[in-house]
Amino acid sequence: MDKRIRIGIDVGGTFTDFVLVDEFTDQIHTGKLLTTPGDPSDAILAGTERLLREAAIDVGRLHSVIHGTTLVTNTLIERKGAKVGLITTKGFRDTLEMGREIRYDLYDLMFEKPEPIVPRELRREVDERLDPAGQVLRPLRPDDVRAVARSLKDAGVEAIAVSLMHAYRNDAHELAVQQVLAAELPGLPVTLSSAVAPEIREYERTNTACVNAYVQPLMQRYLARLEQRLRDLGLQGTLYVMLSGGGISTLRAAEAFPVRLIESGPAAGAMAASYYGLLTGSDHLISFDMGGTTAKMCLVDDGRPEHAHEFEAARVRRFRKGSGLPLKVPVVDLIEIGAGGGSLARIDAMGLLKVGPESAGAEPGPVCYGRGGTQPTVTDADLLLGYLSPDYFLGGEMQLVRGAVERALETVIARPLGLDLTAAAAGIHSIVNENMAAATRMYIAEKGRDPRRYAMIAFGGAGPVHAYGLAKLLKLNTCRGSTISTGRTSTGCSTTWRAMRAPCCSRPAPMPLASRCGARPTCAMSARASRSPCRCPTAGSGPARSTP
Amino acid sequence: MNTRTDFDPVTLEILWSRLISITDESAAALLRTSFSTIVRESNDFTTVLMDAEGQSLAENTAGIPSFVGILPRTLAHFLERFPKETWRPGDCVITNDPWMATGHLPDITMAAPIFHRGKLVGFSGSVAHSPDIGGSLWSSDCRELYEEGLRIPPIRFLREGERCQDVFDFILGNVRLPEQVLGDLYAQVTSQQVCARRLGEFLDDVGMVDLTALSRALQSRAEGAMRRAIEALPDGVYRARVEADGFDADETRIECALTVDGAKMHVDYAGTSKQIDRGLNCVMNYTYAYTVYPIKCALDPLTPRNEGSYRSVTVDAPLGSILNPRYPAPCNARQLTGHLLAGAVYGALAQAVPDKVIAECGSAPTMRSVYSGTDRQGNRFTQILFASGGMGAGPSQDGHPCSAFPTNTGAGSIEAFESISPLIVWKKELRQDSGGAGKQRGGLGQDIEVELTAPEAVRLSLLSDRQKHPASGLVGGGPGASAEIALGDGTRPHPKSRTSLKPGERLIMRYSGGGGYGDPHQRDPAAVRRDVAAGYVSREAAKRDYGIDIKE
Structure with a gap:
């Protein structure tokens, strides 16, 4: 195989991560910059330049740049996309608003539903109809389409989605609509449901087409600008983007179907996990990624992460299935639950200890950050239990405050529950593990698999601390901790290209930009989890300690 | 190994969530192994873990409301028929008796004992809506229970893991879709086995010999x-x-x-x-x-x-x-x-x-239409059109359009519906002015038009209400719109009848809206204007119900 130099870039909500893989020298270089939300390409450019400079590599030698981004997700969550008009079959303009007619929370009378991505005023009908075999029941009249096109133009739409009944079976009518639109509204981006998601079920397909149209103008501008700036920098290699399904795509394809980038970050993470699975010879792997707010679990079998054909975006309640917008896009199938280092501990109405899904976030963060947090979190409990070193958090860049944690835990949890400090902290630690174990068991049970066949590999700021306890609850035999936590996603971007031959390296997070690592295999430290029955803290033992 | 008598708030939280997780896993097994679409798509089932006294300990998270709290009552009937000391590992008892169980024949209830280290520690139970139970299809006009289908009194379905063949033959000989029915029965058995296995592991893990003390603690919380x-x-x-x-x-x-x-x-x-x-x-x-x-x-x-x-x-x-x-x-x-x-x-x-x-819901009860006959290829089909009226408004929000409460059956895709039946749905859209007026407006119902495209008539069963009595408003809110059913020629079929739909004939169904909440004149005028702009409310209704005049 030819040797290559590649850069993987992942733009996250807070940080933009970089990994440069140099197969000539078998070295990788990593870096991290704050994301520039106004124009994410600012940080990308700055980071790429610095990484190349520090690695002393000429930009012209780059074979490719592979990019993962949360821009699509964020645009949807923040509802900052284009003004979209929808053209649909007569009698079905409310499909988008009626959805599946399900209450996603059985006991909450006041639940909220997501707003449809196209408001009713901008949903227009054309009098046409196909039957399920794709035969025409009512022909499409171009004049109708022209009238609708003009009215949408007058309404000032910036993109159009077309979704007609049974178009997954026969796209002739949608193509005819597209032709009229091209003549009437030249230059306006148009998404056909039969092109973006040719699958039966009108609500999901229509929704997917609308979301694609919604993010398309912004993504087209962004990707074009990014490519131009990288070219100006001297890039001769190819710019790829990471897709939600774990593959990569050229810019042209991504511009047509930006909705397929929606889970590009987590997909890259899963691909990195797959790669570590290959490195460590694990055929059946549970990738476990626990960050500040969430924990993500993904099954990887024979080097391939689990896939799904539908993804639910922009949930009204983040961790509640059914509260978001279903999209027909290929994605890496993972679960995400509200369990992270920042998850808050509290006492519920029944006097029981609960942890999460509410999170202290980055601000104020856990009590131990000393930034004004008063509600104890998982990280605070981990500190008190001795899992975290107050002097070597973030590689020693941040001093953790123990005194404030003790006071907060005492007031909020220990005293009201009649527990001592250690028992309260151990309780928080155990309960978050239990929450993750329950979610993982369900995720695995829904696929009909047996968790005991799997090894676990842990990532994320809080992952390694909780991996051992979680693995024990799931009765796994093997638990691996890669100390790469930061930059995993960008690593995923670059490893997806092909099984990366350069060995991986690891460091505590965050790394200064372009830390050079001596490159020899050190990926996984393996600890055999105990097979003995697990016990609750009150059964007499403290929480299990992971073997370093 | 010790038997605990009291539990601290941490332990109890952990043990409780584990028990719920056991019923959820058991529900996942039922869902995964069932044969029928009613279980898989409409979620019409529940799984429950009960203690040795037959009291419920945990129910699956998504268990549907109509089964709330019923399984322990059914189990009590089982225990009357089969005293506790006669149960053996691998047994499973079944019934669909409406009085002992969930109120109509299609729901099959089962329970199996859970033994741990030789001792009866609890029961796993499940209810699932069977794809068929013989009798009169789903309808509202039968005169006696006997017309409605096969009644299964509490009876052993499995004895020590072996199937009671006579019972199997008898049930399957009386239903229209024996393969699907059998598949679903076994899905229930499987889910109960998963529940039993997980409970055994749980007891070993936490070092308890039975559930007595835990059950008491959880129930008291x-x-x-x-x-x-x-x-x-x-x-x-x-x-x-x-x-x-x-x-x-x-x-x-x-x-x-x-x-x-x-x-x-x-x-x-x-x-x-x-x-x-x-x-x-x-x-x-x-x-x-x-x-x-x-x-x-x-x-x-x-x-x-x-x-x-x-x-x-x-x-x-x-x-x-x-x-x-x-x-x-x-x-x-x-x-x-x-x-x-x-x-x-x-x-x-x-x-x-x-x-x-919240105010009364147009979707309580919701309208159902059931179509049964022969399609263009000559194959038998039975299809239920699932769709809902509007929910009632609440103190701080408008009612949701097209959402069922208190049930939660949801609606499937029209494309999928048309693909498996000779029916074309020409319209499925929000029904203007159907939400009850109020400070918070009731949720809109919907308008649906269905046409039969098969060459021969099909049987049509209608189950609906709210034609004369729409959903009432609350705290000064107005009622939602009444339900209406008509055929293309303008005739009105009986709302609770078994009739037929002729080829080329259209069935027009107007689903009722939810009641409003609070005085309509206190509604934010901007909200009324938004409703008119979107077409949820007509100009005339805005003037009549809200006193707001909106010009073209």
Whole structure:
């Protein structure tokens, strides 16, 4: 195989991560910059330049740049996309608003539903109809389409989605609509449901087409600008983007179907996990990624992460299935639950200890950050239990405050529950593990698999601390901790290209930009989890300690 | 190995969530192994873990409201028939008796004992809506239970893991879709086995020999949560009446007296209509479930459910009334009566806690149309069109359009519906002006038009109400629009009939809207304008109901 130099870039909500893989020298270089939300390409450019400079590599030698981004997700969550008009079959303009007619929370009378991505005023009908075999029941009249096109133009739409009944079976009518639109509204981006998601079920397909149209103008501008700036920098290699399904795509394809980038970050993470699975010879792997707010679990079998054909975006309640917008896009199938280092501990109405899904976030963060947090979190409990070193958090860049944690835990949890400090902290630690174990068991049970066949590999700021306890609850035999936590996603971007031959390296997070690592295999430290029955803290033992 | 007697708040939280997780995993197994679409797509099932006394410990998270709290009652009947000491590992008992179980024949209830180290420690139970149970299809016009299908009294389905062949043959010889029915029965057995296995592992993991102490602790927590919620209400007797179309001249009247006395609540339906010789009768178990469920939603939505959740609420209805009929009253369409109870309970509760309840729902009961016949290829088909009216408005938000409450069956895809039946749906859209006027507007119903494209007529069964009695508003809100059903030629079919649809004929169904909440004149004028701009409300209605004149 030819040797290559590649850069993987992942733009996250807070940080933009970089990994440069140099197969000539078998070295990788990593870096991290704050994301520039106004124009994410600012940080990308700055980071790429610095990484190349520090690695002393000429930009012209780059074979490719592979990019993962949360821009699509964020645009949807923040509802900052284009003004979209929808053209649909007569009698079905409310499909988008009626959805599946399900209450996603059985006991909450006041639940909220997501707003449809196209408001009713901008949903227009054309009098046409196909039957399920794709035969025409009512022909499409171009004049109708022209009238609708003009009215949408007058309404000032910036993109159009077309979704007609049974178009997954026969796209002739949608193509005819597209032709009229091209003549009437030249230059306006148009998404056909039969092109973006040719699958039966009108609500999901229509929704997917609308979301694609919604993010398309912004993504087209962004990707074009990014490519131009990288070219100006001297890039001769190819710019790829990471897709939600774990593959990569050229810019042209991504511009047509930006909705397929929606889970590009987590997909890259899963691909990195797959790669570590290959490195460590694990055929059946549970990738476990626990960050500040969430924990993500993904099954990887024979080097391939689990896939799904539908993804639910922009949930009204983040961790509640059914509260978001279903999209027909290929994605890496993972679960995400509200369990992270920042998850808050509290006492519920029944006097029981609960942890999460509410999170202290980055601000104020856990009590131990000393930034004004008063509600104890998982990280605070981990500190008190001795899992975290107050002097070597973030590689020693941040001093953790123990005194404030003790006071907060005492007031909020220990005293009201009649527990001592250690028992309260151990309780928080155990309960978050239990929450993750329950979610993982369900995720695995829904696929009909047996968790005991799997090894676990842990990532994320809080992952390694909780991996051992979680693995024990799931009765796994093997638990691996890669100390790469930061930059995993960008690593995923670059490893997806092909099984990366350069060995991986690891460091505590965050790394200064372009830390050079001596490159020899050190990926996984393996600890055999105990097979003995697990016990609750009150059964007499403290929480299990992971073997370093 | 020790038997604990008390549990600290950390341990209890952990053990509780594990038990719920066991029932959820058991539900996942049922879902994954079932053969029928009604289980897989409509989620019409539940799984429950009970202790050795037959009291419920945990229910699966997504268990549907009509099964709330019923399984322990069914198990009590099982234990009467088969005393506890006669149960052996691998046994499984089955019934679909409406009075002992969930109120109509299609629901199959099963329970299996869980033995741990040789000792009976609990029972795993499940209910699932069977794809067929013989008899008259789904309809509301039968005169007796016997017409409605096969009744299975409590009977052993498996004995020590071996199937009781005579029982199998008998059931499968009486249903239209024996393969699907059998597949679903085994899915229930499988889910119970998963539950038993996981419970065994759980007991080993935590070092307990049985569930006695834990069960007591969990039930007392859940009971305490509900008691505190009831205690927060002012004492008193709150009354409400709900009326519905019933069958022909026999209109349904629900009289609800809800008494709050300290930490206890009693709901009495004295004065309610007598039972009738049509399938609208609602057995006591179902009456109980649909009384307790809306109460829990309003007062204590977050606590996980177990036996303790239901202890503080008692429910009574006169024997021989439509809410507590005598055997063998027909009860196949009991949802047309049972779903009304949420509105009665909220009408009463609104006098005590108006900010915790919602107005009546157009989707309670919702309209169902069932089509059965032969398609263009000559194959038999039966299809139910699932769709809902609007929800009632709440104190701080408009009612959701097209959402079912208190049930939650959802709606499938029209493209999928058309793909498996010779029917074309020409329209499925929001129904303008169907939401009850109010400070918060009721949710809109919908308009649906269906045409038969097969060469021969199909049987059509209609199950609907709310033509004469729309969903009422609350606290000054107006009623939603009434339901309407018509054929293309303008004739009006009986709303609870079995009739037919001819080739090329259209069925036009207008689903009712939810009631409004609060005085319409207090509605934010900007919200009225938005409603008019979107077409949810017409200009005329804006002027008439809200006093707001909106120019072109």
